[in-house]
Amino acid sequence: MWVYVGRRLLLAIPTLLGASVIVFAMVHLAPGDPIAAVMPAEASKAEIEATKRAYGFDKPLPVQYLVWLGRVAQGDLGKSLATRRPVILDVRDALANSLVLALASSLVAFGLGVALGLVAAFRQGRVLDKLASGIAVVGVSVPHYWAGIILIIVFSVQLNWLPAMGAANDPGVWEYLRHMILPTVALSLIPLGVITRVVRSAALDILNQEFVLALRAKGLVSRRVFTHVVKNSLPQILTVLGLQFGFQLGGSVLVEAVFSWPGTGYLLNLAIFQRDIPVLQGVILVLATFFVLLNLAVDLLQTVIDPRIARH
Amino acid sequence: MRAPLLEARGLRKHFPLRGGVLQRTQAWVRAVDDVSFEVAPGETLGIVGESGCGKSTLARLLLRLIEPDAGVVRFDGEDVLAASPTRMKRLRRDMQLVFQDPYASLNPRLTIEDTVAFSLLVHGTPRAEAEERARALLGRVGLDPRLHGRRYAHELSGGQRQRVNIARALVLDPKLLVLDEPVSALDKSVQAQVLNLLRDLKAERALTYVLISHDLNVIEYVSDRVLVMYLGEVVETGTAEALSQSPKHPYTQALFASAPSMDPDRRMDRLPITGDPPNAINPPSGCRFRTRCPFVMPRCGEMTPPRVPVSATHEVACYLYEAAPAPVA
Amino acid sequence: MALATALIEAPALATAPMSYWRTVGWRLARDRATLIAGGVLAVIVLSAVLAPWLAPYDPAAGSIRLRLAPVGAPGHVLGTDEQGRDMLSRLLWGGRMTLVAGLTPVLVAFVLGTALGVMAGYVGGLTNMLIMRTMDIFYAFPAVLLAIAISGALGPGLPNTLISLSIVFVPRVVRVAESATVQVKGLEYIAAARASGAGVRAIVRHHLLANVLGPILVSSSTQFSLAIILAAGLSFLGLGVTPPAAEWGLMLNTLRQSIYVNALVPALPGLAIFVTSMAFNLLSDGLRDAMEIRG
Numbered sequence: 064m065w066v067y068v069g070r071r072l073l074l075a076i077p078t079l080l081g082a083s084v085i086v087f088a089m090v091h092l093a094p095g096d097p098i099a100a101v102m103p104a105e106a107s108k109a110e111i112e113a114t115k116r117a118y119g120f121d122k123p124l125p126v127q128y129l130v131w132l133g134r135v136a137q138g139d140l141g142k143s144l145a146t147r148r149p150v151i152l153d154v155r156d157a158l159a160n161s162l163v164l165a166l167a168s169s170l171v172a173f174g175l176g177v178a179l180g181l182v183a184a185f186r187q188g189r190v191l192d193k194l195a196s197g198i199a200v201v202g203v204s205v206p207h208y209w210a211g212i213i214l215i216i217v218f219s220v221q222l223n224w225l226p227a228m229g230a231a232n233d234p235g236v237w238e239y240l241r242h243m244i245l246p247t248v249a250l251s252l253i254p255l256g257v258i259t260r261v262v263r264s265a266a267l268d269i270l271n272q273e274f275v276l277a278l279r280a281k282g283l284v285s286r287r288v289f290t291h292v293v294k295n296s297l298p299q300i301l302t303v304l305g306l307q308f309g310f311q312l313g314g315s316v317l318v319e320a321v322f323s324w325p326g327t328g329y330l331l332n333l334a335i336f337q338r339d340i341p342v343l344q345g346v347i348l349v350l351a352t353f354f355v356l357l358n359l360a361v362d363l364l365q366t367v368i369d370p371r372i373a374r375h
Numbered sequence: 376m377r378a379p380l381l382e383a384r385g386l387r388k389h390f391p392l393r394g395g396v397l398q399r400t401q402a403w404v405r406a407v408d409d410v411s412f413e414v415a416p417g418e419t420l421g422i423v424g425e426s427g428c429g430k431s432t433l434a435r436l437l438l439r440l441i442e443p444d445a446g447v448v449r450f451d452g453e454d455v456l457a458a459s460p461t462r463m464k465r466l467r468r469d470m471q472l473v474f475q476d477p478y479a480s481l482n483p484r485l486t487i488e489d490t491v492a493f494s495l496l497v498h499g500t501p502r503a504e505a506e507e508r509a510r511a512l513l514g515r516v517g518l519d520p521r522l523h524g525r526r527y528a529h530e531l532s533g534g535q536r537q538r539v540n541i542a543r544a545l546v547l548d549p550k551l552l553v554l555d556e557p558v559s560a561l562d563k564s565v566q567a568q569v570l571n572l573l574r575d576l577k578a579e580r581a582l583t584y585v586l587i588s589h590d591l592n593v594i595e596y597v598s599d600r601v602l603v604m605y606l607g608e609v610v611e612t613g614t615a616e617a618l619s620q621s622p623k624h625p626y627t628q629a630l631f632a633s634a635p636s637m638d639p640d641r642r643m644d645r646l647p648i649t650g651d652p653p654n655a656i657n658p659p660s661g662c663r664f665r666t667r668c669p670f671v672m673p674r675c676g677e678m679t680p681p682r683v684p685v686s687a688t689h690e691v692a693c694y695l696y697e698a699a700p701a702p703v704a
Numbered sequence: 705m706a707l708a709t710a711l712i713e714a715p716a717l718a719t720a721p722m723s724y725w726r727t728v729g730w731r732l733a734r735d736r737a738t739l740i741a742g743g744v745l746a747v748i749v750l751s752a753v754l755a756p757w758l759a760p761y762d763p764a765a766g767s768i769r770l771r772l773a774p775v776g777a778p779g780h781v782l783g784t785d786e787q788g789r790d791m792l793s794r795l796l797w798g799g800r801m802t803l804v805a806g807l808t809p810v811l812v813a814f815v816l817g818t819a820l821g822v823m824a825g826y827v828g829g830l831t832n833m834l835i836m837r838t839m840d841i842f843y844a845f846p847a848v849l850l851a852i853a854i855s856g857a858l859g860p861g862l863p864n865t866l867i868s869l870s871i872v873f874v875p876r877v878v879r880v881a882e883s884a885t886v887q888v889k890g891l892e893y894i895a896a897a898r899a900s901g902a903g904v905r906a907i908v909r910h911h912l913l914a915n916v917l918g919p920i921l922v923s924s925s926t927q928f929s930l931a932i933i934l935a936a937g938l939s940f941l942g943l944g945v946t947p948p949a950a951e952w953g954l955m956l957n958t959l960r961q962s963i964y965v966n967a968l969v970p971a972l973p974g975l976a977i978f979v980t981s982m983a984f985n986l987l988s989d990g991l992r993d994a995m996e997i998r999g
Binding site for chain 3: 220
């Protein structure tokens with residue numbers, strides 16, 4: 064098994080490096096002078112010269128990449144063009160907010176999704192199945208940014224129950240939570256749909272295995288069967304959960320834009336609007352790294368649960 | 376004596392087993408080791424051995440579907456392994472393979488007519504003629520093309536699919552047919568039908584067969600000569616009668632003795648052979664059968680015994696017979 | 705005797721066996737939900753294609769006087785947007801943009817992904833490693849993030865959106881194609897074809913592709929709905945189609961501030977995205993069920 068762990072870790076490194084290459088290339092893909100992409104317009108000549116030397120803009124591209132990579136590895140992601148603050152600080156704060164949102168909506172999606180999926184599988188073909196599957200299809204098809212807007216319309220504008228913008232106007236945990244409710248719901252819809260469908264399909268596969276059919280034919284639709292189904296669907300469910308968590312971290316861009324939630328998505332949106340390339344690079348790199356490590360963790364967790372996977 | 380149609384000399388194939396963090400080769404599966412034999416034109420050579428003895432690998436080596444690590448294969452005197460791609464394509468018309476699994480060996484998306492015709496199309500036969508010849512051949516193997524021609528593989532029974540396999544192999548008019556466990560997946564009653572069909576076809580078309588099987592009954596039924604394989608090596612070869620009536624190698628003896636019989640006089644109390652067959656990854660040194668051989672001697676572990684003649688047509692690879700004097704010319 | 709033979713043979717000929725694709729079509733025709741979804745989709749696509757003739761007004765023309773007229777206002781069945789432009793016309797024209805921006809990348813990914821995946825799967829070895837590891841790097845990014853990263857670098861506009869979304873979808877198709885190819889390659893009928901002397905191209909064309917296209921088609925069809933959502937989402941962020949063009953995501957963005965004035969009109973573009981996406985999902989579900997090999 065440790066062989067598998069070693070191999071996965073080894074594979075993650077080129078993936079991370081490749082991701083960093085893509086992020087680095089963004090500066091040079093953007094139209095215009097790369098210097099202009101990393102320096103604000105009113106920078107003094109001295110500042111420009113200093114940055115040129117630091118980035119090594121006169122040197123060949125591979126050297127520039129290595130220089131940039133070295134700085135990134137030390138935590139230096141450059142300075143924001145708009146706020147002149149170190150990017151790493153902004154990203155760190157934003158990441159915290161996004162993680163909270165992603166975790167909350169993952170919990171909702173996972174909890175409801177597994178419940179709905181199991182209900183649909185155990186009551187296959189009957190009304191409950193159609194209902195649960197219907198909810199799943201709706202969840203998967205809904206554009207989450209639109210759902211956010213609808214939620215705002217209903218709960219903020221019309222009913223005035225919940226706030227529409229930002230993380231909190233007044234301090235306090237309860238305020239923070241109140242502001243979190245609508246974005247969480249909006250973000251959880253697509254993962255809810257996906258998880259429900261995957262759980263239903265995985266559970267059905269197991270329920271239709273011959274020996275389970277034999278048990279059920281004998282009337283043993285008991286907790287034993289239930290636990291068996293859950294245990295054996297766990298690897299698939301975990302994989303999908305990991306993927307969806309990544310989706311929520313990345314897809315939060317759109318929901319945060321709608322709700323002005325101060326997370327990485329909001330930061331990203333702002334950076335796009337302001338053409339703030341260092342922030343753009345920093346956010347994407349941090350998110351991509353996070354996602355790669357998350358995938359790695361999910362894969363390794365899989366081997367713990369189902370050792371068969373590692374023997375491959 | 377006529378020149379052999381097929382000749383194999385010193386064929387060897389080892390498969391690497393990769394593992395570890397960097398996927399380095401950790402061990403080798405020694406599937407086929409120093410296998411040599413000849414097949415005369417018009418005869419049927421039966422190759423028999425347990426599962427895992429390398430028979431299927433050997434079949435693929437003979438037709439160059441896998442490249443051997445060492446050795447020579449000669450077809451009608453010509454070196455098969457040195458043939459250029461163009462020459463190889465031409466050679467493939469003469470040497471064909473009937474596969475073991477009737478289920479996996481047919482493309483589920485093609486009608487059986489198209490499956491058989493495909494081989495001809497590959498060699499440039501115009502479509503109309505290819506389809507006609509395919510239909511004719513399907514009829515010859517017992518499948519009425521009007522009823523079955525446009526059917527798909529999943530609509531046929533196992534026996535019918537094997538007939539399609541045979542038709543596909545024969546449509547190119549080959550001289551040699553290698554059959555890898557052709558009836559192993561079929562019910563006993565169907566086995567007899569297919570074997571009889573093979574026998575008739577062989578006579579009609581002057582074919583030469585190499586038939587591989589683990590089933591002694593099948594081997595005895597069809598073969599002129601028999602070659603016994605154990606764990607990748609040849610242990611004995613001879614005529615079918617010689618081997619069934621006086622098998623020399625301890626393994627061959629055990630094989631023939633362990634075939635269950637309906638005759639109450641032939642039932643046994645003691646098992647002729649014990650133990651599990653070792654695997655081909657780390658075969659025993661010297662004679663590979665020595666770990667299960669009732670006659671094992673110390674020198675069996677030192678070096679693989681060479682093949683020695685017991686008669687003009689009978690050879691054994693066993694130290695028990697090494698002292699036998701050469702027959703006086 | 706001839707009569708007896710004819711009687712025995714007749715029923716066999718009458719129940720002519722159906723090829724795999726005919727079976728798929730037959731099953732689809734009996735699936736009501738899928739048929740309805742297909743119908744809805746056909747309506748949407750048709751109205752988008754026929755937009756120039758169906759739209760009552762010029763989608764770019766608007767007068768501030770008429771801004772944010774509610775649904776059912778005289779002369780404007782679906783109201784007007786924040787610049788006074790007719791919603792119905794903009795929705796029709798917007799459909800063209802969204803559908804093109806969403807569907808083209810999926811088609812491109814299907815062709816390119818199949819080619820790369822089959823090549824990687826069939827040739828194996830170094831080629832396989834190069835292609836698959838490269839795809840892994842792109843696959844490491846969540847779809848939304850990758851789309852934003854590439855679009856962010858390239859800039860807004862329809863061509864850039866097409867490029868960026870294609871890059872997002874290709875790795876997913878390559879994975880499915882490679883895995884299916886590797887699986888089929890190991891089957892005996894491929895070895896049989898090689899034994900008959902067929903070359904690589906003949907084998908791929910006649911034996912491999914037909915058996916591999918099934919799973920690839922299913923996977924690609926599930927990408928349509930996500931593509932629509934992503935394309936509109938990019939425009940929503942200002943990275944896709946630029947104003948004053950009509951596009952559903954873009955419309956959602958510009959109308960966002962107006963929800964305090966008039967709730968229904970701003971919801972319409974999103975509703976359009978939702979319905980289209982759901983129709984695609986139901987259709988692809990139906991396709992997957994119909995293509996399942998049973999028995």
